[in-house]
Amino acid sequence: MIDYQPLIELWQDSELAPWAELLEHQIAHGLSLKRYGDLPRWLKALQALPDIEVATRELGASRVAADSFAVLNEAERSELQNTLQALHPWRKGPFELFGVHIDTEWRSDWKWDRILPHIDDLSGRRVLDVGCGSGYHCWRMAGAGAAEVIGIDPTPLFVLQFWALQKYLQQPHVWVLPLGIEQVPAKLQAFDSVFSMGVLYHRRSPMDHLLELRDCLRPGGQLILETLVIDGELGATLVPEGRYARMGNVWFLPTVDTLISWLRKLGFVDTAVVDVSVTTVEEQRSTEWMRFHSLANFLDPADHSKTIEGYPAPQRAVITARTAEK
Numbered sequence: 001m002i003d004y005q006p007l008i009e010l011w012q013d014s015e016l017a018p019w020a021e022l023l024e025h026q027i028a029h030g031l032s033l034k035r036y037g038d039l040p041r042w043l044k045a046l047q048a049l050p051d052i053e054v055a056t057r058e059l060g061a062s063r064v065a066a067d068s069f070a071v072l073n074e075a076e077r078s079e080l081q082n083t084l085q086a087l088h089p090w091r092k093g094p095f096e097l098f099g100v101h102i103d104t105e106w107r108s109d110w111k112w113d114r115i116l117p118h119i120d121d122l123s124g125r126r127v128l129d130v131g132c133g134s135g136y137h138c139w140r141m142a143g144a145g146a147a148e149v150i151g152i153d154p155t156p157l158f159v160l161q162f163w164a165l166q167k168y169l170q171q172p173h174v175w176v177l178p179l180g181i182e183q184v185p186a187k188l189q190a191f192d193s194v195f196s197m198g199v200l201y202h203r204r205s206p207m208d209h210l211l212e213l214r215d216c217l218r219p220g221g222q223l224i225l226e227t228l229v230i231d232g233e234l235g236a237t238l239v240p241e242g243r244y245a246r247m248g249n250v251w252f253l254p255t256v257d258t259l260i261s262w263l264r265k266l267g268f269v270d271t272a273v274v275d276v277s278v279t280t281v282e283e284q285r286s287t288e289w290m291r292f293h294s295l296a297n298f299l300d301p302a303d304h305s306k307t308i309e310g311y312p313a314p315q316r317a318v319i320t321a322r323t324a325e326k
């Protein structure tokens with residue numbers, strides 16, 4: 001079911017040829033999927049997904065969904081549901097497959113609603129989504145007209161969730177690769193739009209991350225950057241010493257003005273702050289499809305404006321910027 005060969009063939013004679021070559025090598029070495037002990041169990045689940053004939057697919061605002069010609073009977077429905085549940089935890093969504101509603105930890109559709117009105121029209125564009133998780137936004141990008149959507153994410157489970165969904169959503173121009181941004185060839189300059197959402201604060205070197213994103217874009221291409229920010233002045237940045245909202249791998253939380261100055265320093269132009277929103281416990285919460293703790297457990301129970309460690313509670317900014325024209 002997991003087959004990246006068509007992508008390599010597609011890329012061979014394009015600006016993405018260097019990546020095609022690298023991908024062949026990465027596939028020969030098992031990509032980064034190799035490392036995980038749970039991988040055999042997840043792959044078994046993927047193989048066990050029932051074949052269901054798809055009548056219609058939706059990639060729109062109300063649903064990312066596949067529907068069959070006839071309503072599934074109870075046994076068919078629970079087979080599908082149980083197999084998908086073997087890929088728990090489902091973090092990014094929601095999705096609907098033949099009446100099974102995958103109620104993910106995040107309402108990723110809410111983020112997309114905040115972003116879509118402010119970005120370049122995706123029609124016909126080649127798009128990169130860095131840290132795409134299960135690919136929820138990748139499908140929305142395709143639904144918004146993108147010609148080719150490449151998601152990358154180093155977490156194998158999320159990539160397998162993508163392939164589980166792809167079995168039914170069947171979008172030939174949407175791909176998710178099990179790679180981190182640091183594994184993408186340097187200076188590709190091949191993408192019209194590059195999204196980095198929820199990734200910058202996980203990077204130990206934010207400037208290098210922004211440079212990597214810049215170098216994936218063609219001249220005049222658009223960056224859409226979403227990350228955790230704090231309130232405050234130009235120059236201020238929070239580097240939590242310990243955990244932040246129970247996450248161990250959080251590095252730089254700048255103010256919006258600081259972030260914009262970083263982008264300008266790296267040569268980005270047309271910077272714009274298009275949204276700043278506090279993350280609510282309605283947008284990120286535990287569900288039947290993500291049974292671990294979630295945001296409500298990571299905030300100070302007496303004061304939701306603080307994390308459990310006493311830092312400002314998660315607030316995310318969306319910033320758009322452009323690489324200079326040649």
Ligand SMILES: Nc1ncnc2c1ncn2[C@@H]1O[C@H](C[S@+](CC[C@H]([NH3+])C(=O)[O-])CC(=O)[O-])[C@@H](O)[C@H]1O
Pocket residue numbers: 092106108111130131132133152153154155158179180181182196197198199202
């Ligand atoms: N080096 C890396 N390169 C690429 N991806 C990475 C890397 N390190 C971690 N990730 C991946 O980045 C994603 C961050 S979540 C955002 C998902 C989506 N974008 C969202 O906006 O909802 C965070 C959040 O909850 O917002 C995870 O899937 C990681 O595996």
